[in-house]
Amino acid sequence: MLGFSPKLRISDEERHWEDQGFVRLEILGRRRMLEAKVILPLAEHFPDHYDKAPSGLEKLFQRVCGYI
Amino acid sequence: MKVDRKSVELEAFPDETQELQEMLPSWRGQSAGCAGLYFHPHTEHDGGKQAMLVTIRATQLDDPLSLVATIAHELGHVILLGGGLLHHKTPDHEPMTDLLTVFLGLGIFSANSSERFKQYQDDRRQGWSMERLGYLPQEVFGYALGICPRKVRS
Numbered sequence: 596m597l598g599f600s601p602k603l604r605i606s607d608e609e610r611h612w613e614d615q616g617f618v619r620l621e622i623l624g625r626r627r628m629l630e631a632k633v634i635l636p637l638a639e640h641f642p643d644h645y646d647k648a649p650s651g652l653e654k655l656f657q658r659v660c661g662y663i
Numbered sequence: 664m665k666v667d668r669k670s671v672e673l674e675a676f677p678d679e680t681q682e683l684q685e686m687l688p689s690w691r692g693q694s695a696g697c698a699g700l701y702f703h704p705h706t707e708h709d710g711g712k713q714a715m716l717v718t719i720r721a722t723q724l725d726d727p728l729s730l731v732a733t734i735a736h737e738l739g740h741v742i743l744l745g746g747g748l749l750h751h752k753t754p755d756h757e758p759m760t761d762l763l764t765v766f767l768g769l770g771i772f773s774a775n776s777s778e779r780f781k782q783y784q785d786d787r788r789q790g791w792s793m794e795r796l797g798y799l800p801q802e803v804f805g806y807a808l809g810i811c812p813r814k815v816r817s
Contacts, residue, residue: 604802612755613807616762617814622748623766627665628815631768636728636775647724649675655727656673656717659734660666663742663767 634662665767666738670745672714676700678722698723698796699733701740703751715745729796732776735769736760736797757798765807773797774804 603610621628634640640662643654678696702716717737723730739760743749749756764773776796783790799807 603806605800605806609803610806612758613762613803613810616759617766617807617811619759620763620766623742623763628766631766631815633768633771635771636731641727641731645727652675652719652724652730653673655730656734657668659731659738659769660668660671663665663735663738663764663769 632662666741670714671738671741672716674716674718675721675724676718678720696720698729699737701737701744703744715741717741726779728772729776729779729794731769732764732772732796735764735767735772739763739767761797761799761804762807765804765811770804770808770811773799774801774808777801777804 605613641655641658643651643658645651645655698720700718702718704713704715717734717740719730719733719737723733743756743760743763744751749759753759761773764770773796777799778801779794779796781792781794783792797804
């Protein structure tokens with residue numbers, strides 16, 4: 596459209612590294628990849644109260660442990 | 664739970680640079696240091712094994728988005744290095760750990776924290792900061808987030 600064509604903003608070398616990187620990460624097992632859920636910065640995914648205190652850090656850490 | 668919380672110890676370490684920055688009226692610097700660290704367990708003399716240790720820079724606690732990205736990255740080390748899936752001498756193990764966060768669904772945090780512009784102003788000071796977090800540029804995170812669903816389907 597209008598003479599513009601989409602241009603990838605990363606180099607061929609970076610693209611190749613990422614493509615190979617995903618293949619290398621299959622050592623975790625395809626099941627883990629298929630079961631991974633996209634986590635967003637929403638209250639739905641982080642319902643705990645966060646107040647910068649050590650207890651807040653601990654709750655956040657536990658939650659990320661459960662997601663990753 | 665996918666990473667066993669009991670297998671990892673968590674600590675926050677003080678950010679002395681930040682404390683100095685808050686005391687001085689003007690500051691210019693380029694390096695903010697590391698946001699988090701992972702310590703691999705050592706086998707003790709009695710044959711028992713220490714837990715893995717993740718430490719987080721205390722100032723990260725002010726920014727929940729970057730904090731989640733930092734925790735995700737350090738837990739990536741727990742999975743890859745702690746799980747014996749990657750060796751710490753692998754040249755690209757840090758970028759691979761960033762890619763793992765995309766692979767396991769937390770890439771939005773890593774991508775959005777990779778470059779953060781902030782402005783601040785109070786009674787005494789005003790200024791701006793540009794922070795970078797992680798080992799992959801934002802464009803590379805963008806590509807990874809774009810192709811990840813396709814990789815899953817294929």
